[in-house]
Amino acid sequence: MDMRTVAGECLEMWRNPYPHLARLRDEGERPVAFFCSYTPEEILHAAGLTPVRLMGAVRTITHADAHLQAYCCSLARTDLDMALAGELDFLEGAVFAQTCDTMMRLSDIWRRNTSFPFHGDLVLPIRMGEEISLPFLVEEVRRFRKQVEDYLGQRIWDDALEESIHVYNRNRRLADRLYRMRREKPGVLDGLMATACLVAGFWMRREKHNELLHQIMEDAEAGEAGDTERLPLLVSGSVCATPDLYELLAELDAEVVDDDLCCGHRYFDAYVDESISPEEAIARRLWQRVNCPAKHQCLEDRAERLLRQVGDSGARGVVFFLQSFCEPHLFDIPYLRNRLQEELGVPSLVLESELQSFSRGQLRTRLQAFLETIRGV
Amino acid sequence: MSAEEHREERDKEDKERRRIKSGAAMRDLMTKYYMEAKAAEGTDRHIAWITSGGPVEPLIAFGVIPVYPENHGAMCGAAHMNVELCEVAESRGFSRDLCSYARGDIGSAITRGGPIGGLPRPTFLVCCNNICNTVFKWYEELSRFFDVPLFIFDTPFVRGDLPSHHLDYARRQMEEYISFLERITGREYDEARFVEVAAKSLYASGLWAEVLACNQHRPAPMTCFDAFILMAPIVTLRGTQEVVDFYQGLLKEMRERVEQGIGILPSEKYRLLWDNIPVWYEMRNLGRLFMELEACLVADTYTSAWTFQEVETEDPLEAMAAIYTEVYLNINLERMADKIESLARRFEVDGMVMHSNRSCKPYSLGQYDLAKEFTRRTGKPALIIEADHTDSRWYNRAEVEGRIRDFVENLLAESVTA
């Protein structure tokens, strides 16, 4: 299969991963859902489970209204809705990493109202990157491993875990190459396709995804870089449940040259150290990786990092794509926007997404207006 | 005197008899505190802004003046001034969906608006996320705005029993907190002083628990609308002698009322449990409505958050660490349900009113499940009303009042059929 076909399939999956996920089980896999990029997938992977990410869906809420108020983000609401509607019965369970208040409560609500065999919780500190929280985080990773072991009724051996760490590290290296490639070889692989190829990895075993990325890379490396007149942008936010934003930007002749998304660059940032004990190494990675706004990190301020990314990528504008009601992200917006404008002269746009009332038309109009101001037309 | 005048006179006397006298003492205490805090601005005294659930004892022990934006937010809300403050923050790009305490506080920091002309400028900030994860985002913003240091006391969420590595983490941060204070104030940690403050704090919180427990009597000597007001000192100044004195006085008054059979309502037909933060800007109207319906809110999950359980340990820092980690909003739904059930049984309530508070996710998400659990465990009904604790733009008075009326009337119907 050539690159275009593979990327096309990934895009298809991004639009609606659920039919594909439902098939995993028949193929002998044991899918366990996770929501947040702070989930130590390696542990699930080493246990023979397949971590799959739930990122919401465009749908009308029917069941979740009885458990979650309307002022809660649509990721939580649509995911819970699918679970309650029995549409996620292919899952063996779900893992909740403590990030925001919504996720913290969602875990209990989910556990009480569904009957998946496995339920995992990972409690995280909010102070990341500071010596004081590391022992706590290591202990939590250890406890999480134990939770999985207790559920399976058997141990996860260190060598299996090391193997999984290796697979995931390889995936991170490949993802990083994929991201660099789209900048180095414009015209060969665009932002939409690169992101689709990355996101598709959430719904398959990592070995398989590694093969896929590898193949993409080989093809892309052979391709000729072309010129692109497209306007370079950076997208920042939580997750893009659908490719719509990227598709619209492409239609409007803009190119996403980098991102600060939880389903993008923030997902594969930092490696697990393969030379130290696996639990500590996994904890260390979570602790030092690029910060999510639901965490506090002094080592490297989120704004510094974003500014640097915008500078390095040559983006001429930033689109903040957020979930409505998402406090961690919404809090950072004024500060980030000010700094982008004042220090780099880079304008930004804030788009809020509500999956249950998603309107592509509205999104398009706002993007168009924003791009016009940048282009100065 | 006409019969009419006679009745009015009697009503007035009755009202006077029911009035909680300690309210005046509390107002004096709080006024004095705010005046002192405001006067300290610009002097060499340290002022720290701290979250309501944060460990305040070290601050008191180090002679730092603690200031609570949430208490101030409640004040702004009650004075119907928080919306305009929120709007200031919103005009700076802060979303209307963020907690209205945070928005109002940011607005007030910018404009110095509100009933007391804003809070005194902090020299540093202390934030504890045992109530929510909003607070550290909010305090990050304050730290940038005032350009002052921020200490975060991080209390990870507790599912089930408090695991030892949680306690270790909290304990290590208590030590760090102390060193942070030593550095900032240039004073040395004095354990004896800390223990004294901590003991007073626990003692005051015990007194507060006893005050609240007086409402187990019928008729209840106060409603939780009174408790919402009378809790200000335990939130802001626990650890000081004045607070101990105040709650001793209040407890005495409550006990006398109980002995004399003085209820806060002329008649008390129903006893209800309240969940979540009060609707500050509606206290008067809601108070009136419940009174008219002869329903007394005898207990709530909010004010009882400041009744700490004593923990068994010789180590004062560890004790504080444990106490502050296991607070009501930092535990899972099952443990919250236990707490609600126990309040319901102890106070013999006929039902529960839950305020689904748009601004506060940790308090509100899960309420639908808690309501069901409450009914399952106690056999009593629960009502959920929609509001926001200080942003009245989300509030629909007619709708809320209508629902409360229906709810209480249904209680009546039930008691008839029962």
Ligand code: SF4
């Ligand atoms: S989008 Fe925001 S509110 Fe929703 S789960 Fe993520 S961090 Fe929490």
Ligand code: SF4
């Ligand atoms: S989100 Fe809730 S707990 Fe947190 S500051 Fe706001 S009102 Fe308080």
